[in-house]
Amino acid sequence: MNYKQKILWAGLFSFYAFGVSAQNTAYSWTNLPKIQQPVFKKDTTSIVSLGAKADGITLNTKAINDAIEKVSKKGGGVVLVPAGLWLTGPIEMKSNVNLHLKESATLLFTPDKSQYGLTEGVYEGKTAARNQSPVSGVNLENIAITGKGVLDGNGDVWRAVNKGQLTESQWKEKVASGGVLKDDGTVWYPSEQFKTASVTGKSMLITPGKTPQDFADMKDFLRPNLVVFTNCKKILLEGVTFQNSPAWCLHPLMCQDLTLKNVRVKNPEYAHNGDGMDIESCKNFLIEGCVLDVGDDAICIKSGKDEEGRKRGIPTENGIIRNNIVYNGHGGFVVGSEMSGGARNIFVENCTFMGTDKGLRFKSVRGRGGVVENIFARNIFMKDIAQEAIFFDLYYFVKFATDGVRDQSPVVSESTPVFRNMRFENIVCNGAKKGIFVRGLPEMRVKNIHMENMVLKADKGAELIDSDGIVVKNIKFITEKTNPVILVDNSSALTLSGIEYNSDSELLVSVSGDKTGTIKMEHTDVSKARKKSEFSKGAAEKSLVISK
Incomplete structure (x- = not known):
């Protein structure tokens, strides 16, 4: 049986189930998918106890990651981010940890790109070199980011912008901030390295024999997604604002039992x-009560x-x-x-x-x-x-x-x-x-x-x-x-x-x-x-x- 015949027979079977009654399918409006929720211990550790400072200047990467590591090794619990402006580099989540941001707490990710190491990631569905995401986790279970605080990816330092997308005053401010212009003056780039990679069409895809380090000469061009969880189970994002991402904002990849509830994405x-x-190759997920105001597709299904x-x-x-x-x-x-x-x-x-x-x-x-x-x-x-x-x-x-x-x-x-x-x-x-x-x-x-x-x-x-x-x-x-x-x-x-x-x-x-x-x-x-x-x-x- 060739591919076209397989598609035809599968389509006929699916059409029969679809056309007779929604009740005959695996799921219906009265029998929706069930999504398992993560469960955490109530034990709470404040990032302040590990030396974090909310002055907007101190780089708190180590303190935050140490708190997450400590709580995970103890069997799980809550890592508390109190109210304040907390400057940080990349955060690596661990199993059984709920990263909880109190109201008026902002995790501001540093504009210092040297803090984000080159890594193997996924860009628009293909394996590619990327900078490390501000928040990431691989092969984890029972993880959450909750509360009423804000995660800000400082995306403007990463991305290019066309002159026509800004007002005249915004464009003047952008040019005055640094960076370089396209030769015809229509695009602002964060750096000469970014411009070269963009204008020459350099590929970020990792092919056999290549490693992320082979892309060091275009590192500035490899914008990270704000939050990336890969092959994780039982994930909860609730109440928090995720904003100003260098590229995609929320990107669960090959995950299972995912809940995004009452979050704001901007x-x-x-x-x-x-x-x-961007929900990619995920199974069992709930997106509920969220508000999105973004620069590309809002709620997107990919695989x-x-x-x-x-x-x-x-x-x-x-x-x-x-x-x-x-x-x-x-x-x-x-x-x-x-x-x-x-x-x-x-x-x-x-x-x-x-x-x-x-x-x-x-x-x-x-x-x-x-x-x-x-x-x-x-x-x-x-x-x-x-x-x-x-x-x-x-x-x-x-x-x-x-x-x-x-x-x-x-x-x-x-x-x-x-x-x-x-x-x-x-x-x-x-x-x-x-x-x-x-x-x-x-x-x-x-x-x-x-x-x-x-x-x-x-x-x-x-x-x-x-x-x-x-x-x-x-x-x-x-x-x-x-x-x-x-x-x-x-x-x-x-x-x-x-x-x-x-x-x-x-x-x-x-x-x-x-x-x-x-x-x-x-x-x-x-x-x-x-x-x-x-x-x-x-x-x-x-x-x-x-x-x-």
Whole structure:
């Protein structure tokens, strides 16, 4: 059986389970994943007892790490960070330790980059040289960062910034702070070393025979993620503010039983790779009551990139994401694009996205591979979305005008991404460029996405391209540009039911493509539109079946 046949049979089985009843799947809204919580001894050790000073000048790295080591060796407990400004270098967590920040406590990570050693890490799903993360832990169990304090990564000393991302006064202040400019004066770099690595496109990936020390000549370029936990179990982040990360903010990797509760995550809008939470190849997780305002994707699901991710073969699965608020961000809830290990059984509900670029965002590209399935979202409320409210695109970063890739149809293989079997309901969006955008691949369409009970106010309604089995039911499109309300291109087995739209719409449905199959439109008053349908590029008029 070849790869395409395996995908087909797996899809048929999954579609049967998905289509018959959510109760037949491993999880449902009434049977959500269970996440185990860490448990700690009440024994408490203050970092002050190990010599830490809250003067904002003293480097407290040793005192904090000594306290963590001491508590862990004693069998666990609480390491207390009292109110104050505590300057520190990298902190290494240990098992059975709860690092607790009292209200008004700030851990400020030093701008002295020599304190962060070169290490082997992961950058966008691949093994790479990085600077040591401000907070890290490997192969640990029962760990937590709790309280009402702040962890500040001092990210501005690490990252480059484009002139166009700052106001004139901010740009002048940035230039006066030091660093160097790109030759055309449009980008500020922290150092000449950073500029050289960036302009020449130096790779940070660790290939066979290389070690992190081989990248010493570009160390300044290797921005760390603020918090990285790798292969850990029973993790709790609660109540704390994580901000100003050099790159991604919170990055659990290959972890199990992860809880992020009532945390605040903040990065500047201009922060390159300024993601909020990147849950990568993790199993059993809860993200609840969090507030994010970041420079890239906010709550993001990942599982490795391309062949390396497929070889790792660890999906991100069994997750609950609820009662969160996202302000700035490239996407509110995001899957991809590094999803080569797959993602499944994820439940998103009662979330608010205000001013994000996109709302529910799913992205990938040929070469990734991986299967993303059984994603459920309900009660999602959006306002002032800059682009699409619901977005699927398997041409991430592909430039059609120059390479014509969309016209190609490669053979399906393990490197072909698969997005299928999802249900979104009870969604309101007040303001977007497009309400719904779905674009699969000719050789692997986006399949079996059920969207129901929505009110979408946007410039355009819906575009369904290279998709199969899409259900759009009981959706009200309030559109500014009404030609057409719904565009269909090379898609099949579509159901458009109970569609409401502006009474002055010029065109209800535009159908194109000679690979377009049956489109059922039902329970919809097609007479409100000046023209109910048009067909182009080989699409047959009989493909659209309209019934009451």
